[in-house]
Amino acid sequence: MVEAFQSMTEQTKAIFAQANERAKAQMEQSAKAFEDMNAFQKANLEAVVESSKIAAKGFEQMGQNAASYLKTSYESATGAFRLLSGVKSPAELFQLQSDFARASFDAFVAETSRSTETALKLAGEIAQPISNRVAMAVEKAKTAA
Structure with a gap:
C-alpha cells in the first residue's frame, strides 16, 4: 500500500x-x-506619423505653388492694366483685352493641371506608408492562418 x-x-x-x-x-x-503585437502597433503608428509628415510637406509645397501662381497672375494683370490704359483705339483695346483673357485662361488651365497632378501624386505618397502596413498585416494574417 x-x-x-x-x-x-x-x-x-x-x-x-x-x-x-x-x-x-x-x-x-x-x-x-x-x-509582437506592441511592435506591430508601434510600426502602424510610425506609418501614420510618416504619412502625416508627407502630407504636411506636400500641402506646404502646394500652398507655395498657389502663392507663386497668384503673384504671377497679379503681375500679369498689372501689366495688362498698364497696356490697357495706354490704348489709342477701341480695336487696340479689344485686341489687348482678348490677348490678356486668352493668356490668363491658358495660365489658369496649366496651373490647374499642375495642381491636380501634384495632388494626385501627393495622395499616393501619403497613402504609401499606410499601404505598406496593410500589406504587412495581410501577410501576417496569411502566415497565421
Missing part, C-alpha cells in the same frame, strides 16, 4: 510538473505574442 501511495504521489508530481511546464510555455508564448 505504501508503494502504491508513493507511486501515485510520483505520478501526481509528474502530472503537476508537466502542467507547470505547459503553463510556463503558454506564458512565454503569450508574452511573445504581446511583444
Whole structure:
C-alpha cells in the first residue's frame, strides 16, 4: 500500500510538473505574442506619423505653388492694366483685352493641371506608408492562418 501511495504521489508530481511546464510555455508564448503585437502597433503608428509628415510637406509645397501662381497672375494683370490704359483705339483695346483673357485662361488651365497632378501624386505618397502596413498585416494574417 505504501508503494502504491508513493507511486501515485510520483505520478501526481509528474502530472503537476508537466502542467507547470505547459503553463510556463503558454506564458512565454503569450508574452511573445504581446511583444509582437506592441511592435506591430508601434510600426502602424510610425506609418501614420510618416504619412502625416508627407502630407504636411506636400500641402506646404502646394500652398507655395498657389502663392507663386497668384503673384504671377497679379503681375500679369498689372501689366495688362498698364497696356490697357495706354490704348489709342477701341480695336487696340479689344485686341489687348482678348490677348490678356486668352493668356490668363491658358495660365489658369496649366496651373490647374499642375495642381491636380501634384495632388494626385501627393495622395499616393501619403497613402504609401499606410499601404505598406496593410500589406504587412495581410501577410501576417496569411502566415497565421
